[in-house]
Amino acid sequence: MAKSCCQTPEPDSAAHNDPRWRRVLWIALIANAAMFVVEIVAGVAADSRSLQADALDFFGDAANYAISLGVAGLALSWRAKAALVKAATMLAFGVWVIGYAIYGLVAGSDPEPQTMGVVGTLALATNVIVALMLFRFREGDANMRSVWICSRNDAIGNVAVLGAALGVFGTGDAWPDLLVASIMAGLALWGSAEVFGQARQELSHG
Template structure:
């Protein structure tokens, strides 16, 4: 499990199985403990269909662990969702104003995170078909945006476009970095050992790295007086966005 989307894929896949009582994800070690009744064969087959490179290590009798306070976790995830979606809007707007593909790409990366968090929050208690439909539309929407982003990067690469406003790149990315640091602080403050909280911390840490990349690109734009650093970071982040879209689409299968 290297991100929340993989966890969601498994949860949505196994949700219809009445014999599954609890799922305990170990994100860093890519392990999953399934607490269930009856035979494990159907569960194993279902997980294998996701093609995540799974293998069954063994089975044993055990009692499901005591659940942590879900309300506290949900409040934190709502805050993280709000921060991510807010900066999606801010970076998308300022990205086009400043002609920065780095900011636009980072905004879509924020949107990808927001979609996964929203699926986690809104899907609670909902019908499986509705969850999969939301994931499908969200994935295609994000894929379309990433494709348009790649096309715009190529257009600017082969045309004589203006150099992006490095001031906007640096300032907005610093604020986005601060937002992600706050998100990471909130997540770590919960001290939760549950998978979706650990995955959220990983997601947010990756966002911090992306923010730093856009800041560095802005500095290089200033010193080199060139659009190339912005296009390079934009292309790199759009690749992550496309990858995220493909992962979200897997949720709909």
């Protein structure tokens, strides 16, 4: 769990005004927006639920990074409220992906493993780089922590997408792709609960 929200506001505010923090957020925003375009096109072309789910995750993360940039330097209460919005988007993403995976199971799908592997590798490289840049900021307030959790979950999700590609290639079935999409949904729900809990604590302490 993150550090206590009783930490003093001065260093916390300084962290959010740190130009290094803002620079990393801008890099993360641009990288995630670009990968959203790449993955949504590839996911539709490859009929891959896990790639499409990961693409939407990239889109949500880009929006979340934009929110973090918008509230950087504001009072802790405003940053906590922004974190609540981000927790809600992570929750919505998780619920949507679960529903989409169920739809794929019922309607049937035929994912293309080669495209999944290539695009999944590119996405993993992007998220590992972003996660390494954000690692030093992982123990801040709920807003900073939500950024780290998004990045961490993305990297884990990309490893899972590569596993799905191997599974689809080895079995010739769609179930590994649908299984990974469901795992990614679970990560989003877990991350949402973490961020929501810390943000509520910070709001209750003023």
